[in-house]
Amino acid sequence: MGREKGPLTEPMYYVLMSFLRRDMCGTEITEFVDRKTRGRVNLGPGTLYTLLARFLDEGLIKETQVDGRKRTYRITPKGRAAFQEELDRLRACAADGEEEFQ
Amino acid sequence: MKTVRKIIPVSLYDIPGLESWLEEQAAQGLFPQRLDAWATFVPTGVPGTRFRLEVCGRPGAAPEPDRLELYQAQGWDYAFTVGRAYHLFYTLDPSAPELYSDYESRGMNLEQLERRERRQRILRDLMWAALVLVVVLLLLLRSRFDVQPNSPALIPMLLFYICHPILLILLPLVIFYWRIHRRDARTLRATCRALSMGMPPPSSPGPSRAIQWENRITLALIIPLFLLFLGQWYYLNRWDGIPLSDFRQPYVTLEQLENEPLADFETVAGRAPREPENFARPSFSFLAPIWYEVEQSGYSPSEGDYHGFSPDPEGGNYRYSPSLDQTRLRVLFPALTRPAAESFLEGYRLLNVRMRYEEVDYPGLDFVILACEEGDRVWQLAALGRGRDAAVFRYAGQEDLADHLDALAEIILA
Numbered sequence: 001m002g003r004e005k006g007p008l009t010e011p012m013y014y015v016l017m018s019f020l021r022r023d024m025c026g027t028e029i030t031e032f033v034d035r036k037t038r039g040r041v042n043l044g045p046g047t048l049y050t051l052l053a054r055f056l057d058e059g060l061i062k063e064t065q066v067d068g069r070k071r072t073y074r075i076t077p078k079g080r081a082a083f084q085e086e087l088d089r090l091r092a093c094a095a096d097g098e099e100e101f102q
Numbered sequence: 103m104k105t106v107r108k109i110i111p112v113s114l115y116d117i118p119g120l121e122s123w124l125e126e127q128a129a130q131g132l133f134p135q136r137l138d139a140w141a142t143f144v145p146t147g148v149p150g151t152r153f154r155l156e157v158c159g160r161p162g163a164a165p166e167p168d169r170l171e172l173y174q175a176q177g178w179d180y181a182f183t184v185g186r187a188y189h190l191f192y193t194l195d196p197s198a199p200e201l202y203s204d205y206e207s208r209g210m211n212l213e214q215l216e217r218r219e220r221r222q223r224i225l226r227d228l229m230w231a232a233l234v235l236v237v238v239l240l241l242l243l244r245s246r247f248d249v250q251p252n253s254p255a256l257i258p259m260l261l262f263y264i265c266h267p268i269l270l271i272l273l274p275l276v277i278f279y280w281r282i283h284r285r286d287a288r289t290l291r292a293t294c295r296a297l298s299m300g301m302p303p304p305s306s307p308g309p310s311r312a313i314q315w316e317n318r319i320t321l322a323l324i325i326p327l328f329l330l331f332l333g334q335w336y337y338l339n340r341w342d343g344i345p346l347s348d349f350r351q352p353y354v355t356l357e358q359l360e361n362e363p364l365a366d367f368e369t370v371a372g373r374a375p376r377e378p379e380n381f382a383r384p385s386f387s388f389l390a391p392i393w394y395e396v397e398q399s400g401y402s403p404s405e406g407d408y409h410g411f412s413p414d415p416e417g418g419n420y421r422y423s424p425s426l427d428q429t430r431l432r433v434l435f436p437a438l439t440r441p442a443a444e445s446f447l448e449g450y451r452l453l454n455v456r457m458r459y460e461e462v463d464y465p466g467l468d469f470v471i472l473a474c475e476e477g478d479r480v481w482q483l484a485a486l487g488r489g490r491d492a493a494v495f496r497y498a499g500q501e502d503l504a505d506h507l508d509a510l511a512e513i514i515l516a
Binding site: 009010011026027030041042043044045046047048049050051053054066068069070071 | 154156159167168169170171172173175176178199200201202203204206207208210211300
């Protein structure tokens with residue numbers, strides 16, 4: 001069972017994606033998104049902080065470590081399911097588009 | 103360091119408008135130090151500074167350390183917390199990324215504020231509705247114990263209380279504030295709605311002379327209101343009234359009415375009374391420039407059979423202890439005198455005691471209304487008036503007020 005509150009926005013999608021391989025802290029997420037999208041998605045600190053708070057609230061991620069001012073987060077099974085759901089939705093969208101476009 | 107104070111010309115819920123106003127101030131070399139009823143700046147502003155307001159996670163709390171870390175890493179520094187709603191961040195670095203890279207997440211951040219504002223608004227509206235309901239019920243409903251209901255007679259007294267300077271300032275201030283708040287809440291709702299749909303926020307109304315005047319008027323009303331509260335507190339010494347030994351206005355003393363010698367509670371009981379006794383409470387209304395109330399109780403020094411007190415000797419079983427409450431008024435217009443006197447007379451009436459009213463003539467007075475309890479004749483009321491002056495009395499004891507009209511009339515005729 002994934003997320004109940006509708007599809008993920010693009011920044012939400014990439015922030016959730018950043019946790020798939022390992023735990024991450026805020027600055028690492030920003031770097032990951034920048035690298036992954038080759039600078040196309042520029043994650044503002046306000047956006048990142050708001051999304052982390054929202055994901056924590058919805059139980060998609062959990063806090064694993066607090067080291068001074070640095071907090072590290074890990075994706076939960078619910079978060080993985082939400083990501084999978086979004087991935088399927090995007091695949092379906094892309095497939096629909098491809099089909100019509102050819 | 104020299105500080106500059108300015109009235110904020112933007113609604114506090116017009117976030118883009120407030121941010122750009124702060125940026126304009128920075129362009130003039132001013133950096134904000136505080137934003138509340140007005141803005142305080144120091145002359146350390148740097149042109150090109152960007153300001154951004156962030157909604158506090160918890161109202162009034164400082165920003166979380168990890169948030170500070172994250173923002174600092176991107177070039178944004180924390181300035182201070184604005185009221186209980188926002189954290190103010192700023193950057194001098196033109197290459198620092200915007201705090202929000204998409205509208206939706208900005209909308210999520212603002213949602214908290216909008217939810218908080220909605221909760222407060224509902225609570226406030228409910229409170230006002232309850233207050234209005236209580237006033238209406240007080241006027242319309244009759245107690246089942248009330249043997250002679252006459253609520254409309256209380257309306258002049260209610261008007262006197264409403265025309266108190268504190269209320270006369272407080273009421274327009276509340277209405278004014280409510281109107282501003284409604285408009286600001288609409289701005290916030292519209293911004294939230296647009297952002298949550300991924301659209302840019304509606305264009306900011308920006309600084310306006312009207313908002314500047316609204317803020318000036320609010321401040322101008324708050325200052326006299328505060329002074330009046332302070333003055334009232336100081337004048338009354340304490341909220342439970344002025345001891346009669348310190349009160350200089352004329353009033354009828356209980357001893358003037360009584361043939362029996364009287365002492366105070368402390369003298370006869372050897373301890374202080376639970377509730378304050380024998381005090382005056384000055385008041386003021388634009389409808390009654392002179393208005394004060396005096397409450398007195400006295401106790402017969404002779405022992406009763408029981409160590410109890412009563413306004414009635416009750417066959418000698420209890421110690422005789424009469425009381426006299428009085429209200430002295432000088433109203434604004436002579437036409438108000440009688441309705442006011444009748445209203446305060448009604449205010450003095452005891453609900454479960456049936457009174458018999460009669461009007462008598464007294465030389466030099468426009469009216470004298472006497473009322474006494476049917477049957478036992480323990481409780482008696484009197485209202486006297488001439489021109490703009492009125493005095494209303496409630497007496498409990500063994501004397502007949504009709505026999506003491508000279509003493510009662512004296513505070514009006516003197």
